Amino acid sequence: MEANSDVGVTAEILATGEEIRTGALVDSNSGTIAEQLELVGVKVVRLNGVGDELNRLTAILKEIGSRANVCVVTGGLGPTVDDLSARAAADAAGVGLHPDPAALASIEDFFRRRNRPMNPSIHKQALLPIGAEVLFNPVGTAPGFQLRIGRCGFFFLPGVPFEMKRMLADHVLPRIERMLGGFREVRRIKTLSCFGLTESLTGERLDGLGEQFPGVQLGLRARFPEIQVKLYASGADEARVAEALDQAAGWVRGRLGDLVFSDSGEPMEAVVGRLMRERNASLAVAESCTGGLVSHWLTEVAGSSDYFRLAAVTYANDVKTSVLGVSEETLARCGAVHADIARDMAEGVRRLAGATYGIATSGIAGPAGGSAEKPVGTVCIGLAAPGQALGYRFQFNYGRRSMNKQMFAMKALDVLRRELLGLAHTS
């Protein structure tokens, strides 16, 4: 290992199983574990995955045992012949296997409480490496265990996500926090959510952050069409870490201005929802090209029924007229993808719903339907507010229908956010 600049405890994670190795199953466990370990101040430096092969499994356990302080292993604790974790752990630690009385009691207890018969293969699960400490599984049959291999404390957990999560919380995190004792480092992350620039343009605007704030690390995470600017800092003193992050966040805001729509990780629809609630206002949406996505996002927010009244996804032109009252004559003259149509849709749905605000989308998500004058990626957005209605036209194209829909929907919400905050509109 060349990199050895880490102070404190470093951890690795190992996912095992043929379904992981072959990609039949996406390993979500490792991400869950990494997030939880980072939160208690343990730096996860490496993720690993191998199949159910005894030699490989034993070898990688030894390898990690020579490198890390802590390792959480998932999978391979079940009753079948390809469940090899206990065997491999014993081999790697150079000890034998024995039937663990506490593990056996835990398994018998599980079956007794559920009134289920126990078949003999279940007893295999009580065979643990000598010297291992059993970790009870309150929600499944396979107990886990803790064992030192080399310089590293290993925690072996089941691969079933909800069993793993429960045992991580009940057994692993408390033991790790005890291990850390006074030795803990504070780690904090601050997330600024932005919309309106690509990842690379966002990165360019933030050039120089590293020199200004040497203790703060920058990460950009594209959650299309949103860009998250993540600021990471760590240290012994909580107040100083928080102060460093606050100062860096202020600097980022200075560079990105009102492209930042949240500094608490809220998605755009929650920001808009909060603004509606603060103003005691209500909202109606008319969608064409976004096909219901604006409405779907808005209603992901719990409590959105307090301000969200209606969305009309008027995909066919004649329902734009019959439901929203858009004029047939304007439709014939301008076509459906036009700023005036978007404006009239927004006004129409606002009136229909009796809402304070109306927003509307009409555009061409593709792959078909574009023309020279209105290519795929054209979107018109309408905004109706008390006393005024406006239409805008924008052009994006990400080459995929679903990405275009997301971009269009986000832009519509951003137009509304800017209106509610009295900000200038961006192109």
Added chain:
Amino acid sequence: MEANSDVGVTAEILATGEEIRTGALVDSNSGTIAEQLELVGVKVVRLNGVGDELNRLTAILKEIGSRANVCVVTGGLGPTVDDLSARAAADAAGVGLHPDPAALASIEDFFRRRNRPMNPSIHKQALLPIGAEVLFNPVGTAPGFQLRIGRCGFFFLPGVPFEMKRMLADHVLPRIERMLGGFREVRRIKTLSCFGLTESLTGERLDGLGEQFPGVQLGLRARFPEIQVKLYASGADEARVAEALDQAAGWVRGRLGDLVFSDSGEPMEAVVGRLMRERNASLAVAESCTGGLVSHWLTEVAGSSDYFRLAAVTYANDVKTSVLGVSEETLARCGAVHADIARDMAEGVRRLAGATYGIATSGIAGPAGGSAEKPVGTVCIGLAAPGQALGYRFQFNYGRRSMNKQMFAMKALDVLRRELLGLAHTS
């Protein structure tokens, strides 16, 4: 490495990025790559993940270079300072970086075709290790590259899943197949998409598949709320592999019946769309608790404007009346979450849109709004067809608003699918 029983080509996969290391993002790329490599007959023996730290990244590239024949790396190709893959690859291979003319041309072409201005940081993406072969990226700005490090051929791809998938198919798999030459085994996967059982119940129904079809491996993949049954087979003879899979798929269909909605990997909304198209029928949707998700899914299908006319997301009760014509008296008597209301919403939106079919949802997605009689997870689904309108009530609860919305929306589409195919409805 103790295990060295593998013949043929062995591969590893490396996912990079702080969001992978810290668990902020679940790495789905590695599973996708593993599956595709296994399909062309390359055995994936190990998965790896590290963050954006130059030393660690360089070290792990050297390590894999001493172990594997093939490695696919994802992430770290972007324009920002924390995109380190090219630098680390050059260091690991002991070569320098240079601006690659082919890479630069590819990036410029991308921007030209989209009429977007190029900012200077973009040029960083054309800095490749000397001796690397550029891999064009037709759907994004960051080109990939191929480079030998140690005994291993590395393929560096972007971390954005759809860019990665496209480049894997276009560049990596053909090159690997050429490498393998005549050495190949045929591997095939068959996917049956199911809805209506949990993963574990689906697995129980398929108990015995292994004994019946010893050459076929079973994998279950939960893509909530859909379960994919994956059948894997391999062998020297293509026709025999295909036959084994077909027979196993027939057996699975026998066990799961009409819970299987696709045997070609189509999502539910595409299946429903195909059925609408075949019948020359049109569709309108009224949504309450699903908040636009049914409509959003339906319009993810390109060409859906041929049959999809209107969705009315009537979140407020009074717009159920004013827009859909649901009787105020019925609403007052039954409450909004009732099979009769769902039925009347479906009929109302069908009439409003002049569509052949109408479907509707009304329920309680949570977290608030439940009662003893109608707990969170209650959903009523309405179906209006020529000559009849019906309402159903179901109960699910997954403890999360967004999961409940997905389950409700899928159930509504499945009710329509069953109607269109003349199948019995399930509870």
